[in-house]
Amino acid sequence: MQLVVARIGRAHGIKGEVTVEVRTDEPELRLAPGAVLATEPASAGPLTIETGRVHSGRLLLRFEGVSDRNAAEALRNTLLIAEVDPDELPEGEDEYYDHQLMDLDVVTKDGVEVGRITEISHLPTQDLFVVERPDGTEVMIPFVEEIVTEIDLEEQRAVIDPPPGLIDDRAEIASSRDDSARNDSAGDDSA
Structure with missing residues (x-):
């Protein structure tokens, strides 16, 4: 089975690195160097991850055969897709594919x-x-x-267990003002 694990963002630098929007809870497994990923559109891939690193909180990847900024920018918005065994379950107890x-x-x-x-x-x-x-x-x-x-x-x-208004029209409207404060200021004419 195929799962989308990331979306390629903009090019980073001049050596072919790209930013990626991670869409997996297991990036260290799915987006590791050597991983071969299918793509959407299919014409962009498959892509093999050459290197990966975190820079300023964002994951940067470089793919084999992508060595300059223009080639990296051409991959923008491409989805990265991993082949996953349908019986495989996420590691965490309350995690789901x-x-x-x-x-x-x-x-x-x-x-x-x-x-x-x-x-x-x-x-x-x-x-x-x-x-x-x-x-x-x-x-x-x-x-x-x-x-x-x-x-x-x-x-x-x-x-x-939805809060009021999430699945019906019974939303509770809360005011940040106190009713008595509004009444007091309405009768105040000392300006």
Whole structure:
């Protein structure tokens, strides 16, 4: 099975290095020197990682045969894809591969059906489940422990405890002002 493990960013320097947006929890395994990765678009690869290093908090990679800035820049926005055994599981206890989460039924802790996971969106701050509801609309659920309380792969479901307003229109509006302070200042005419 193929998994997207990174997206190539801009060129770095003049010797063919590129920045990468890592999309795997195991970059030391998937993006190590010597790794051969398929690409999307396929015409850009396959690419073999020659070197890797961290610079100012960003992973920089150099690929075999890519030796200058122009060649590196031509790879921008290319997805890097690793071949992974479908039975392989992540090392961490509460870690999952995207393919394990796709098509899981999403229910609230009270058993109310919300929908089915159709996509996982990887954002810089957190991941989101894109959930298709039975009526065809979509809702985005942050994949954080406080909201997604259980992933049950055997039962093929994700249990959520959503805050008000996340999956319905019962949002609670909180004011930063105190009602009594507003009333006091409304009658104050000492200007």
